Amino acid sequence: MIPAVELDRLSFGYRPGQHVLEDVDLQIAEGEFVAIAGPNGGGKTTLVRLVLGLERPGTGRALLYGEPAHRSSRRRALGYLAQRSELGGDAPTTVREVVSAGRLAAGRLFGPLSRHDREQVSAAIARVGLEAVAEAPLQTLSGGMQQRAFIAKALAGEPSLLVLDEPTTGVDAESQESLAALLDRLHSELGVTILYVSHEFGAVERFVERLVLVRRTLVFDGPPSSLPGFWHDPSHLHA
Amino acid sequence: MPELFESEFMRLALAAGAVVGLLAPAVGFFLVQRRQSLVGDGIGHVAFAGVAAGILLDVSPILTALVAAMLGGVAIEFLRSRGGAAGDQALALVFYTGIAAGVVLVSAAGALNVDLFQYLFGSILTVTRTDLALVATLGAAGLATVGLLYRPLAGAVVDEEGARVAGVPVGALNVALAALAAVTVALSMRVVGILLVAALMVLPVSAATRIAWSMRSAFFLSLAIGLASAVSGLTISYYADLPPGGTIVLVAAGSFAVAAVAAALRGR
Numbered sequence: 001m002i003p004a005v006e007l008d009r010l011s012f013g014y015r016p017g018q019h020v021l022e023d024v025d026l027q028i029a030e031g032e033f034v035a036i037a038g039p040n041g042g043g044k045t046t047l048v049r050l051v052l053g054l055e056r057p058g059t060g061r062a063l064l065y066g067e068p069a070h071r072s073s074r075r076r077a078l079g080y081l082a083q084r085s086e087l088g089g090d091a092p093t094t095v096r097e098v099v100s101a102g103r104l105a106a107g108r109l110f111g112p113l114s115r116h117d118r119e120q121v122s123a124a125i126a127r128v129g130l131e132a133v134a135e136a137p138l139q140t141l142s143g144g145m146q147q148r149a150f151i152a153k154a155l156a157g158e159p160s161l162l163v164l165d166e167p168t169t170g171v172d173a174e175s176q177e178s179l180a181a182l183l184d185r186l187h188s189e190l191g192v193t194i195l196y197v198s199h200e201f202g203a204v205e206r207f208v209e210r211l212v213l214v215r216r217t218l219v220f221d222g223p224p225s226s227l228p229g230f231w232h233d234p235s236h237l238h239a
Numbered sequence: 240m241p242e243l244f245e246s247e248f249m250r251l252a253l254a255a256g257a258v259v260g261l262l263a264p265a266v267g268f269f270l271v272q273r274r275q276s277l278v279g280d281g282i283g284h285v286a287f288a289g290v291a292a293g294i295l296l297d298v299s300p301i302l303t304a305l306v307a308a309m310l311g312g313v314a315i316e317f318l319r320s321r322g323g324a325a326g327d328q329a330l331a332l333v334f335y336t337g338i339a340a341g342v343v344l345v346s347a348a349g350a351l352n353v354d355l356f357q358y359l360f361g362s363i364l365t366v367t368r369t370d371l372a373l374v375a376t377l378g379a380a381g382l383a384t385v386g387l388l389y390r391p392l393a394g395a396v397v398d399e400e401g402a403r404v405a406g407v408p409v410g411a412l413n414v415a416l417a418a419l420a421a422v423t424v425a426l427s428m429r430v431v432g433i434l435l436v437a438a439l440m441v442l443p444v445s446a447a448t449r450i451a452w453s454m455r456s457a458f459f460l461s462l463a464i465g466l467a468s469a470v471s472g473l474t475i476s477y478y479a480d481l482p483p484g485g486t487i488v489l490v491a492a493g494s495f496a497v498a499a500v501a502a503a504l505r506g507r
Contacts, residue, residue: 052404053404054400054403054404075404075405075406076405076406078404078405080400080401080404080405081401082398082400082401087396087397087398088272088273088274088395088396088397088398088399089271089272089273089274089396089397089454090272090448091268091272091396091447091451091454091457092448092451092452092453092454092456092457093396093397093453094452094453094454097393097397097453097454097455098397098398100390100394101393101394101397101398101401101402102401102405104391104394104402104405104407105402105405105406105407109390109391109407110387110388110390110391111387111390112390113390135453137452137453150398153397153398153401154401157405
């Protein structure tokens with residue numbers, strides 16, 4: 001079976017001779033829930049950008065469903081929650097408007113939303129529990145609710161792979177817990193492959209099947225239960 | 240019939256003003272939301288070089304301004320997205336090159352005169368039926384294009400990188416937006432003038448954003464405020480014997496002040 005994501009002997013640097021990632025081998029099968037963790041500056045976000053096809057490998061390959069990520073025909077199957085997701089403009093934008101933007105790739109690009117588009121938008125809003133505030137401007141909601149709205153936007157495109165980059169930044173501990181539980185539900189109910197990237201993985205540790213630690217290269221890849229105890233210490237990872 | 244509508248020049252001016260009053264904020268809405276409010280101004284300065292080239296070559300200055308504005312708009316977008324220049328530097332580069340080329344061309348044409356001033360400050364009261372036909376046709380085409388592109392443009396405002404990842408052609412949309420801004424600038428020159436053209440693209444949007452309750456409402460309120468500013472500005476200028484372009488923009492600025500007060504009273 002073709003993996004959802006495959007990085008094959010991949011190296012990458014933003015400047016010649018300075019590798020942010022070096023000799024990375026990683027395969028993520030369809031339906032896996034994987035946390036990618038590591039210290040700030042360790043290359044996690046760069047790894048995500050390569051998976052998403054926003055950067056191209058210096059050497060090696062980054063494949064999405066078996067095709068080079070930057071020109072994969074399955075890019076429409078991607079749901080992406082960027083680090084510090086926030087609205088680009090300052091016009092009040094309702095939750096429904098934000099989530100509707102998630103239908104751009106899956107539905108028609110031009111003209112108004114179809115009935116199927118609108119149904120998918122409503123279903124995504126319901127799935128993250130924001131029906132009551134669907135018509136409220138996003139700017140009036142808490143950080144946790146805004147994060148849920150952006151997850152609903154990613155879900156509205158009916159993704160088979162959901163990539164979340166530092167989804168807990170600026171979100172309180174309670175919202176982090178409910179976010180992790182939501183992701184677990186999405187994973188088990190919809191079978192979505194989830195790539196959860198964060199400098200800390202405490203919130204999702206009990207839900208993920210696999211933990212990958214990145215520090216320029218992969219330094220750990222396995223179930224969270226087999227992670228050596230001292231690696232749970234953030235001071236170690238940040239050293 | 241009110242006295243205002245009795246003279247043909249005012250009827251033509253009101254019609255041209257209405258088209259530009261709708262088109263400028265419709266295009267400006269997406270520029271403002273993407274924090275590119277001054278792009279209209281940058282394109283306006285390139286259009287000045289186009290006007291000067293038109294006078295020098297003895298062809299329609301609106302046509303040459305449209306071509307120059309298109310090139311300027313695409314150049315800003317290219318420099319911003321691929322040239323490695325930050326957005327404001329890309330703007331500054333095009334802005335100053337445009338005005339410098341305009342000064343040189345104007346000097347070469349020996350055209351530092353009233354002809355030039357009508358493009359700098361607007362001359363809506365001299366709009367002819369032929370001018371109006373051009374403004375109405377291009378204006379309607381511009382509005383239809385904005386309507387067609389509304390969803391992808393709004394999607395790129397909500398989350399540009401997310402749209403890129405999903406395969407939405409954000410680069411092509413940016414170029415289309417720059418081209419729309421160029422058409423708007425070229426059409427608006429006769430109404431408010433090159434120096435004030437960006438104001439009509441920005442002020443109604445800033446006002447609407449303060450009192451709107453959703454992105455869609457902000458968009459349509461921008462159009463309503465733009466239209467109202469153009470029509471009421473022209474009416475005031477007619478009765479008070481004031482310059483039309485400046486009056487229209489001052490009314491738009493006034494609408495921003497009113498919207499800001501209304502938003503403050505609402506506790507936002």
